[in-house]
Amino acid sequence: MPKIDVDTIRCKGCELCIPAxxxxxxxxxxxxxxxxxxxxxxxxxxxxxxxxLCAFVCPDVSITVYK
Amino acid sequence: xxxxxFERTKGLTDIPMRYCPGCGHGVVHRLVAECFMELGVxxxxxxxxPVGCSxxxxxxxxxxxxxxxxxxxxxxxxxxxxxxxxxxxxxYQGDGDLASIGAAEMLHSAMRxxxxxxxxxxxxxxxxxxxxMAPTTLLGMKSTTSPSGRTVAANGYPIRVCELxxxxxxxxxxxxxxxDKPAAVVKAKKAIKRAFEYQLEGRGxxxxxxxxxxxxxxxxxxxxxxxxxxxxxxxxxxxxxYREPQDDKRAKPKKVAVEKxx
Amino acid sequence: MAERTLMKGNExxxxxxxxxxxxxxxxxxxxxxxxxxxxxxxRLPEEGGTFIQAESEVAAIxxxxxxxxxxTRVMTSSSSPGISLKxxxxxxxxxAELPIFYTNVVRGGPGxxxxxxxxxxxxxxxxxxxxxxxxVIVFAPKTVEEMANFPRICYELAFKYRIPTMVLAxxxxxxxxxxxxxxxxxxxxxxxxxxxxxxxxxxxEERRVIKSYDLRPGKMEQWNFRLEKKxxxxxEKEPRYEAVNIDDADIILTGYGTAARxxxxxxxxxxxDGLKIGYVRPITLWPFPKSIFKELGEKVEKFFVxxxxxxxxxxxxxxxxxxxxxxxxxxRPAGGIPTGEEVLELTRxxxxxxxxxxxx
Numbered sequence: 001m002p003k004i005d006v007d008t009i010r011c012k013g014c015e016l017c018i019p020a021x022x023x024x025x026x027x028x029x030x031x032x033x034x035x036x037x038x039x040x041x042x043x044x045x046x047x048x049x050x051x052x053l054c055a056f057v058c059p060d061v062s063i064t065v066y067k
Numbered sequence: 068x069x070x071x072x073f074e075r076t077k078g079l080t081d082i083p084m085r086y087c088p089g090c091g092h093g094v095v096h097r098l099v100a101e102c103f104m105e106l107g108v109x110x111x112x113x114x115x116x117p118v119g120c121s122x123x124x125x126x127x128x129x130x131x132x133x134x135x136x137x138x139x140x141x142x143x144x145x146x147x148x149x150x151x152x153x154x155x156x157x158x159y160q161g162d163g164d165l166a167s168i169g170a171a172e173m174l175h176s177a178m179r180x181x182x183x184x185x186x187x188x189x190x191x192x193x194x195x196x197x198x199x200m201a202p203t204t205l206l207g208m209k210s211t212t213s214p215s216g217r218t219v220a221a222n223g224y225p226i227r228v229c230e231l232x233x234x235x236x237x238x239x240x241x242x243x244x245x246x247d248k249p250a251a252v253v254k255a256k257k258a259i260k261r262a263f264e265y266q267l268e269g270r271g272x273x274x275x276x277x278x279x280x281x282x283x284x285x286x287x288x289x290x291x292x293x294x295x296x297x298x299x300x301x302x303x304x305x306x307x308x309y310r311e312p313q314d315d316k317r318a319k320p321k322k323v324a325v326e327k328x329x
Numbered sequence: 330m331a332e333r334t335l336m337k338g339n340e341x342x343x344x345x346x347x348x349x350x351x352x353x354x355x356x357x358x359x360x361x362x363x364x365x366x367x368x369x370x371x372r373l374p375e376e377g378g379t380f381i382q383a384e385s386e387v388a389a390i391x392x393x394x395x396x397x398x399x400x401t402r403v404m405t406s407s408s409s410p411g412i413s414l415k416x417x418x419x420x421x422x423x424x425a426e427l428p429i430f431y432t433n434v435v436r437g438g439p440g441x442x443x444x445x446x447x448x449x450x451x452x453x454x455x456x457x458x459x460x461x462x463x464x465v466i467v468f469a470p471k472t473v474e475e476m477a478n479f480p481r482i483c484y485e486l487a488f489k490y491r492i493p494t495m496v497l498a499x500x501x502x503x504x505x506x507x508x509x510x511x512x513x514x515x516x517x518x519x520x521x522x523x524x525x526x527x528x529x530x531x532x533x534e535e536r537r538v539i540k541s542y543d544l545r546p547g548k549m550e551q552w553n554f555r556l557e558k559k560x561x562x563x564x565e566k567e568p569r570y571e572a573v574n575i576d577d578a579d580i581i582l583t584g585y586g587t588a589a590r591x592x593x594x595x596x597x598x599x600x601x602d603g604l605k606i607g608y609v610r611p612i613t614l615w616p617f618p619k620s621i622f623k624e625l626g627e628k629v630e631k632f633f634v635x636x637x638x639x640x641x642x643x644x645x646x647x648x649x650x651x652x653x654x655x656x657x658x659x660x661r662p663a664g665g666i667p668t669g670e671e672v673l674e675l676t677r678x679x680x681x682x683x684x685x686x687x688x689x
Contacts, residue, residue, distance in 0.1 A: 001069065002069060003069060009083060010083050010084075012087075012088035012089070013088060014088035014089030014282075014289040015089070015288070015289055015290055016089055016289050016290065016293065018290075019290065020248065020249050035083075037088070050069075050072050052072060052073040053249040055073040056094075056249040056252045056253065057094065057246070057248065057249055057252055058093075058094070059084070059086060059088075059089060059090050059091065059092070059093030059094050060083065060084055060086075060093050061075045061076070061079060061084075061093065061096075061097045063073070064071060064073060064074045064075070065071070065072050065073035065074075066069030066070065066071055066072065067069055067070060067072045077533070108530075109533065110530050110531060110532055110533075111530040112530055113399075113528050113529075113530055115395075116540070122542065125538045125540055129533050129536060130530070130531075130533075130536065131528040131529065131530055131531050131536060131537045131538070132528075132536075132537075132538045132539075132540075133394075133395070133398050133425075133528060133538070133539040133540065134538075134539070134540035134541065134542065135391060135394060135395075135421070136391060136394070136417055136418060136421050139387070139388070139391035139394070139418070142383065142387075142388040142389075142391035142392045142394075142395065143391050143392070143394050143395035143398075144395060145381065145392050145395065146353065146355070146391070146392035146393060146394065146395025146396035146397075146398075146403075147395040147396065147398065147399055147528070148395075149353065149379045149381070149392075149396065150352075150353060150379065150395075150396050150399050150401045151399055151529065151530075154529075154530050155530075171384045171385055171387075171388065172384065172388050172391070174384070175383070175384035175388065179381075
């Protein structure tokens with residue numbers, strides 16, 4: 001099952017990955033991360049196809065992609 | 068079990084980057100790092116950090132780094148490269164660093180065709196110092212030093228670096244790219260890698276200009292900022308190749324540089 | 330051993346640097362030091378070194394910042410206005426502890442001034458002309474032979490203490506010719522091991538970083554105190570001076586560089602006339618040789634400073650004497666050359682108790 005793992009220490013909730021994802025998998029978490037941001041997370045995990053586009057645009061290189 | 072298809076490059080250190088949320092610097096840092104890793108030259112790379120938001124570059128690039136005076140990256144790179152010709156030397160600079168205070172160093176390192184690569188982040192603003200007008204700030208664009216919008220009368224025309232340098236013999240490879248969307252990021256990485264390859268082949272001066280978003284000092288969200296790149300920056304700073312070696316199979320037949328939309 | 334050759338000062342300091350292992354020079358044209366880049370433009374390539382005429386003195390010093398960061402022995406040179414342009418870069422080198430070597434062939438100032446010899450850059454050289462608490466080791470030659478031999482010492486101290494070093498000359502020393510015998514054999518820099526701090530492209534775990542900033546609270550302060558420890562050690566171990574006829578002296582004539590030569594000849598003339606004149610000349614302007622002045626201040630009542638400026642070196646003399654003696658100053662700024670006759674005349678007046686305008 002392809003998926004992404006977001007490093008919530010690095011992620012600053014900038015939302016750039018959200019429109020980058022062709023499958024609308026990503027949204028922002030409702031809970032604060034340790035660094036005080038609403039980090040990105042998979043809101044429709046089943047739709048992820050491991051295409052990596054989210055990781056391409058992430059300014060903090062906080063996304064690891066599995067396929 | 069899933070396999071990792073994308074992970075953080077070892078070309079970056081583990082230190083979380085302190086750029087503002089959504090800043091383009093972080094993306095470019097990853098691209099530069101992935102390029103020298105994929106070219107297998109991490110232990111032969113020396114990077115120069117500028118003065119500006121990316122003054123902290125020496126903490127992020129996992130290679131030998133030196134941080135130089137504002138605008139002097141090309142001169143520092145010249146000194147290093149002339150002494151260690153087989154190393155990969157890149158000077159990472161913002162628009163104020165390169166095209167304002169460092170304009171002479173930019174022009175003359177290009178004129179001498181120093182065998183270095185300049186990674187030029189064009190975000191049309193001075194970021195670190197809080198949003199002042201840069202030489203690349205667009206006409207009409209507000210900043211803390213052009214509060215009612217940049218005007219020709221008071222502040223002259225924004226500088227198009229790739230076009231400027233393409234009038235010189237020295238540069239070997241000049242390309243303007245952007246990081247506003249995934250496809251653009253892929254192209255940006257190709258450009259950086261190509262510049263590094265040309266340097267490693269000893270061809271001479273290479274520069275990649277990267278249109279990058281600065282949400283904080285453009286006073287907008289990251290998503291609005293990448294939209295601004297498409298709507299405002301790209302029309303004035305057309306993406307494309309402004310100089311490339313003709314003997315490279317990737318080279319398009321020689322024609323005038325990408326026409327600007329009328 | 331080394332044969333004696335007639336050399337021009339500018340060429341002597343250039344050859345001295347190459348002979349001492351300099352393999353990178355970046356400079357820019359400015360009178361009266363042009364022979365240095367001209368000489369280097371053909372001499373360095375002979376040794377496989379690099380010569381670059383930079384687009385400005387600012388670019389030149391930053392090329393040095395790069396070249397020295399990989400361990401190369403580097404040099405730049407300029408004259409007064411050009412050295413002013415390099416000050417930011419020099420401050421960076423001092424902070425990043427880079428062992429650069431440079432020469433100021435001082436001309437008349439301030440402003441564009443003229444192209445005549447002068448000593449108007451003493452403060453800039455010894456007080457750090459750039460920003461921040463940093464120091465630079467300053468050697469003041471008085472002969473072309475010293476111009477030739479000082480670069481070797483400068484490089485040794487630069488690399489030993491990881492500090493910028495300079496030769497402070499002037500238009501006379503740069504332009505005149507004198508016989509020179511090198512007191513050292515040519516050094517091939519390949520004998521030097523690349524210093525551990527030098528950049529080269531490293532394994533990630535041995536990654537090297539050279540920089541001059543630290544924004545973390547208290548860190549830059551600590552950095553300054555680290556530099557100060559080095560400066561204190563240099564102040565203690567490295568001052569150099571020359572002193573002649575100081576045991577029976579009624580008056581000490583003092584100056585550096587070209588002005589020191591005038592003091593020396595006045596002493597000789599005066600001695601013939603039975604005038605008990607002593608002579609002191611600092612060879613290092615920083616670290617300043619305080620001790621000899623402190624010592625002489627106890628037993629000699631009058632000091633007569635000769636300077637080709639409005640009086641800058643005199644302040645260090647005053648600081649060292651700490652109010653002990655009467656201090657007189659003969660000043661010929663911006664191309665003015667103090668002649669032996671006029672200085673001897675003034676010395677006679679001082680010795681005869683004529684209260685010339687005392688320096689406040």
